[in-house]
Amino acid sequence: MTIARFAAALIALSLFAAAPAAKAADVICYNCPPQWADWASMLKAIKTDLGYDIPFDNKNSGQALSQLLAEKSNPVADIGYFGVNFGMKAKAQGVTQPYKPQHWNEVPAGLKDADGEWTAIHSGTLGLFVNVDALGGKPVPACWKDLLKPDYKGMVGYLDPPSAAVGYVGAVAVNLALGGSDADFSPAIGFFKALHGNDAIVPKQTSYARVVSGEIPILFDYDFNAYRAKYTEKGKFAFVIPCEGSVVFPYVVSLTKGAPNAEKAKKVIDYLLSDKGQAIWTNAYLRPARPIELPEAVKSKFLPDADYARAKSVDWAKMEAGQKAFTDRYLAEVR
Known part of the structure; x- marks a missing residue:
């Protein structure tokens, strides 16, 4: 190798080493797809209000649970979002942990686990x-x-x-x-x-x-x-x-057992049940888990009560x- 080529290689190597690494996610949520339940708007609001990056994840409930089970000894995800039946399975199979978020007491008894291992956020x-x-x-x-x-x-x-x-x-x-x-x-x-x-x-x-x-x-x-x-x-x-x-049908979130970013994840779950978070769900035509009336501008777009x-x-x-x-x-x- 010539001196010139060796010098060029050193420069290239130094530039590679100095290149900033891609920003790591602050919280990982399994089964938070942008085209489902308008998670795109919710995760954007979380970034704005909490400053946390949460990548989109296109798993479904069953795939999310399977991944949590595969990673049980070395957890990757912080939050799981499931249909309630899979939330129950996740608890039974030991991949969630108790967390009763802010406003938990306002969620009806049938829409939450008594131990706090899953809590509905909308239906x-x-x-x-x-x-x-x-x-x-x-x-x-x-x-x-x-x-x-x-x-x-x-x-x-x-x-x-x-x-x-x-x-x-x-x-x-x-x-x-x-x-x-x-x-x-x-x-x-x-x-x-x-x-x-x-x-x-x-x-x-x-x-x-x-x-x-x-x-x-x-x-x-x-x-x-x-x-x-x-x-x-x-x-x-x-x-x-x-x-x-x-x-x-209700959809629920759980704090995963051994969540690597548990404290941030708890703040995210709090946000999902906050006044602002629940309002974001209604803007996406979801029924909030807390007993909050749909805004008239939203309700008028639904089918009649009959x-x-x-x-x-x-x-x-x-x-x-x-x-x-x-x-x-x-x-x-x-x-």
Whole structure:
């Protein structure tokens, strides 16, 4: 090597060594995706008000729990965000720790773990998120059973029930609406068999963009995603609470056991339940966990109360207990 080349190499090495490292995240939250529940706006507000960087994370509830279990001996995440059934599983499998955030006492008893290992931050109502333009002139379906008609062949999607919380919530909603119970999932199994015969689409990940693009014209999803599309996207979108009925489902956060940044994570969880944090959720068409009235400007964009009367609160502890039996049947008989 010539002296000139050696000198150039030294300069390059010194520049590399002096280059600033990428800024590390202040808090890691598993399953905080920007296109779901408008986590994008929430994490931006946390950065503004608390100064913490929290990267987007596109896992679903099941994937987040699987990752927490894989890292149990060397935790990476500080916070887990789950559908309540997966929050219960996370506690049972020892990857969460107790934390009762500010305003914890204002969260109704059914929306929090008595020990503080999970606490609801908001809820959504399960129904049909419809890209009306993508229906090609067909009517917007009004009922679960409408989806089995040949008109909607290849048009209906639902997230994979064994993997995603919203997938299992959809199964519970259909099952109860069609006469099943937490001990009898036969109506849901029969429905999904028939839906697969109508070429159902079954993604594993959040599929908001696929509905907006028209790739999935009808998706089992929550009201907050459908309203977001209706009021912010180009095109015509609708939300339907099926005529047979549906369910309301809470989403929860947990402080992970052995969280590397536990003190910062606690402040983030406090923020999610603060007045400002709860207001941000309402702006994203979510029902806050604390008993806060929706602003009139937001409520006016929801379906009428008469429609929401068809959506019931259920005992999610019982539904969580029955999830394995449903999943086993679903895998054996449907998928």
